[in-house]
Amino acid sequence: MAKFTEKLRKMAFGTVDALKGGHIQKHVDEIATSIAKGSPERAEKLQKILQHAVNTVPIYKGISPESIENFRVMDKNFIRENSASFLSSAFEEHQRIAAVTSGSTGTPFKVFHDRNKKSRNSADTIYFASRAGFSVGEKLYYFKIWSALNHKSFSLRYMQNITPVDVIHLDDNQIEKLIKEIENDGSDMGFLGYSSALELVARYLDKTYHGPVKAKVNSIISMSEGLNEYTKNTLTKFFGTQAVSRYSNIENGIIAQQETDGLLRFRINTASYHIEILGMDSDIPVKKGKLGRIVVTDFYNYAMPMIRYDTGDIGCLSTEDDNYLQTIEGRKLDLIYDTKGDLISSYIVYKNMWQYVEINQYQFVQYGPKDYLFKVNSDSAFGKEEKLVAEFKQYLGKDANFKVEYVDEIPLLSSGKRKKIMNTYHNK
Structure with a gap:
């Protein structure tokens, strides 16, 4: 039928x-x-x-x-x-x-x-x-x-x-x-x-x-x-x-x-x-x-x-x-830069995330020349924070100020999309 x-x-x-x-x-x-x-x-x-x-x-x-x-x-x-x-x-x-x-x-x-x-x-x-x-x-x-x-x-x-x-x-x-x-x-x-x-x-x-x-x-x-x-x-x-x-x-x-x-x-x-x-x-x-x-x-x-x-x-x-x-x-407004100011591929955010099945939602934010924030929404305790930070510092620079913040929800935009990457520093 x-x-x-x-x-x-x-x-x-x-x-x-x-x-x-x-x-x-x-x-x-x-x-x-x-x-x-x-x-x-x-x-x-x-x-x-x-x-x-x-x-x-x-x-x-x-x-x-x-x-x-x-x-x-x-x-x-x-x-x-x-x-x-x-x-x-x-x-x-x-x-x-x-x-x-x-x-x-x-x-x-x-x-x-x-x-x-x-x-x-x-x-x-x-x-x-x-x-x-x-x-x-x-x-x-x-x-x-x-x-x-x-x-x-x-x-x-x-x-x-x-x-x-x-x-x-x-x-x-x-x-x-x-x-x-x-x-x-x-x-x-x-x-x-x-x-x-x-x-x-x-x-x-x-x-x-x-x-x-x-x-x-x-x-x-x-x-x-x-x-x-x-x-x-x-x-x-x-x-x-x-x-x-x-x-x-x-x-x-x-x-x-x-x-x-x-x-x-x-x-x-x-x-x-x-x-x-x-x-x-x-x-x-x-x-x-x-x-x-x-x-x-x-x-x-x-x-x-x-x-x-x-x-x-x-x-x-x-x-x-x-x-x-x-x-x-x-x-272009959401490109990522390492601590030296060099443009790097957004692929670094995605390439290792398959390992972290505990994470429901995440968002990467660059808010300063060496300042980065990773927002995590997870149902259970996330016990791999040190590993995640170390991986990102390999790409961003050892002197990166990298923080992890736990949130209840990564909000949707009015369009229905959920931004994975934001650069609030270069948008200022």
Whole structure:
């Protein structure tokens, strides 16, 4: 019965899309073709959006479209302060669709998409979900904050086969119930959600010595936060399918996603975006393998072209293949520095945490040039404090002032995410 219902949903989606002109399926096909073809296809798309921007968008007037380097790099604050100047005159107000995000700062950021861009984002979602093992029509357990504003109607959730999992109330009791529900469900299914919520599931399964979960989980996709290696490997072990991390944002869409080969690198969505990795304090490209600012040019947002948009995130290109980001470190504002002032990878926070199954939640905070705080939420007494401190001092410096604080809860942000890393010193 479950298989039959899944097929009906897939057929219903195809029928609705076909009645509307088949735009989404055409985009899905184009994405697959474009990723296979490579550079010539991307160069043409880039030239078209640059020419359109110069012809119809006030902020880009007078710029030569011959090279993307003629366009200045723009961040969220600049776009917010000059939003009207980014709107294309080729689109009337009723043709623009708002996309709003509060971002990591809590300050609202609104951009506008046109209908073709919206269809493109839907197609990107379908295509990259399929690369992770998910098929349209399958049940999707969606881990995020489900508020009155974003809670889909029951009928829409039924049609899309979405089962909401509210991360605000996600504790061991809720996870236990969820696992039982999943094991009693004969459907093919996938998981999509915040990495911090998926980590809670992984830690529960680990500390309860749960065996392999007996369910048909075909895909596990984390979003909005980096997926640490412990969570990635633990979910893969218990559910029997490779967990992957997706790099996306509201203002653009899906920018990159890990493959199901178990590697940590991210396949860039070269069909929809042009990606640059620029210096921390300059607009000069950095060498492959070196960390820099992730700067995005959107090929498909013609209503509000976003050219050389500084995402605020840090990452590096693969030294082996330009189509991949080797790492994505997260927000520039939350980078970690050792006691000498040198930038170090946030990977040091995640790499050894698999050892500490007693910890439910944790947060690493740098609050001074040599001052660090590790907040721990644990059900039982944590007897490995000295070991944890010694491990971190190996990376931060022997002269690090490293404290451990025990808390009842690491609070969620308004977005539903739980920050693992904060740098309050460099944000001052």
